[in-house]
Amino acid sequence: METTNSVIFSCPECNQQVEVHAKAAILNTLNLYHEESVPKPIAETIIGNTVYCPKCGDRFTVMLDTHSATVPLFLRKG
Numbered sequence: 001m002e003t004t005n006s007v008i009f010s011c012p013e014c015n016q017q018v019e020v021h022a023k024a025a026i027l028n029t030l031n032l033y034h035e036e037s038v039p040k041p042i043a044e045t046i047i048g049n050t051v052y053c054p055k056c057g058d059r060f061t062v063m064l065d066t067h068s069a070t071v072p073l074f075l076r077k078g
């Protein structure tokens with residue numbers, strides 16, 4: 001079953017909430033994500049997308065935040 005997945009961003013100019021639709025469908029009941037915690041399959045479909053803020057009219061590109069304050073780590077055997 002295909003569901004619509006969306007990611008909510010805050011406009012860096014005016015703080016307006018901007019919703020970006022993702023093409024990927026993942027089997028999950030939760031289909032609305034905030035920019036800080038986006039599942040990888042969803043993120044991969046929207047990175048590089050152009051987004052227009054409906055309030056201030058500015059144009060933005062969805063980017064992977066490589067300066068994020070938190071990063072996922074894990075223990076690999078060996």
Ligand SMILES: [Zn+2]
Pocket residue numbers: 011012013014015016053054055056057058
């Ligand atoms: Zn804006």
